[in-house]
Amino acid sequence: MPKVRTKDLIEHFQLELIGGENGIDRPIKTSDLSRPGIEMAGFFTYYPADRVQLLGMTELTFFETLTPEQKRDRMNALCTPKTPCIIVTRGQQVPLELMEAACEANVPLLLSTQKTTRLSSRLTNYLESKLAPTTAVHGVLVDIYGVGVLITGSSGVGKSETALELVKRGHRLVADDSVEIRQEDEDTLIGSSPELIEHLLEIRGLGIINVMTLFGAGAVRNHKRISLVIHLEIWDQKKNYDRLGLDEEKMKIIDTDLTKITLPVRPGRNLAVIIEVAAMNFRLKRMGVNAAQQFSERLMNAIETKEE
Template sequence: MSKVTANDLIERFEWELLAGEEGIYRPITTSDISRPGIEMAGFFTYYPAKRLQLIGRTEWSFFQSLSDQEKKARMTKLCTYDTPGIILSRGLEAPKQLLEAAEKRGVPVLRSQSTTTQLSSRLTNFLESALAPVTAVHGVLVDIYGIGVLITGGSGVGKSETALDLVRRGHRLVADDSVEIRQHNEDTLVGSPPPLLQHLLEIRGLGIINVMTLFGAGAVRLHKRISLCIDLEIWEQGKAYDRLGLEEEKKKIFDTEITKMTVPVRPGRNLAVIIEVAAMNFRLKRLGFNAAQDFSERLSQVIEKGDEDHDRGTN
């Protein structure tokens, strides 16, 4: 899991640091954000101290109604050694009791000019992406007609060459050789290239080529949701391969399952065209049209009609 700190938030959103500089590298371990309204009222029994605390106009206004003694007590409890940061929205003025407690415990106090709702939404989206589980898969990721296709297979099977052919046909490369995959939620996988390998393809015999330099900025993407996995394998004589497409394999990454197809490789097969058609057919299935199922149903009808004709002829 990636590490996020208050310092990252300051650099990302250009927020103002008011106090607690000592703790700006304290790790943020959850994307959940807490608005400590009930804590302002004095109830700390279930205080989620390890979350970022967001103070908006409502919490700030209630805090102003407290006595000086209550203000000090509330801020002392709000600032713990586990708290990764406290954020004030709308450019609100930080109470002196908060600044004193934050300095004592090393809790970063940040201030944003954004509204509370806008700030909460942007921050949650950023943290969910930054803290999402990450894994690396050996393969190639290509955007084909809006479908993120992960191409896997053994070394030397032709993944990169197929990706190059797909780029020449107008599709977009996301990553080659190593694909970093993040699970943004329980049914969404997003792939991206390692920073060192952005826009690069390795073609045996040619070496490293820069796809963006050769084909333009429209030939690459920095990330893409993965919807389909195409596994390339060397053709095995005598092995039964799916010829109708009725059976649907699944590949599980983290807690998410995506559709997987196995495509045998042998001389004479145009893999780029096959994968391109597979992506288009996958889109059709999502729109409710399944050619294999339709063929199966029509075949069943023909067989049933033939049986009925045979029975009538016998009688």
């Protein structure tokens, strides 16, 4: 099922439909837009027909210099079975030739009062968000000191209970149990909660609780960029866990590599505090302060001094 159709643009941007109403269910498959200036001059060899077409003042001013026959030919070539819609900006008068071609080909013809550049920017942002690659991850997403921390682990390891303690400590819940993730850029992952379980936490033995109702609107967020993954696992005595923090583990989600920290879980460990410190330490590393690296350098200096 297509993620975006022409009718979604009409509703979201309050565009006026003035022709080709039978095509409003056409799918939009790319966030790229087209301003068909060179096509107005008659060059259609590389015409990106599957894009939303924007006609601004420049295109329509040039169009008025054409002969009646050229006008009809250009508009007929512009309206194809693949074209999702044609938007005329700045509230300009729609050429009769365009109206006739759009109605004949059932291409939705839309009118906007916004400036072309402004509308182009808003359309691109909207389509990139809607058409971005998506996935879902089992885990909990919490905003800790501005760092989006995705907490993963097997069922029953204590993810939701840890999230509850973090919320009590003043941090904000984004999603529990299922985190919907979309990739908005090469290195930007945005996490959110499915609408059905938004603001809810499941605590075994207690049931479902509404975090916003219990702790207020300041305890939740609708979405957050994911920067750090913390994986919880039952403490394995035979496994050697990282004690210095020099080795940085990575986890790939869609096409983005995220820093991953594995925390062993056992009775007595205050996971909420450890995760809180991990988020602060992650922020420090991004600012260029690496405690593990500083310790390693200090240790090497001490060894070299002793050898001399």
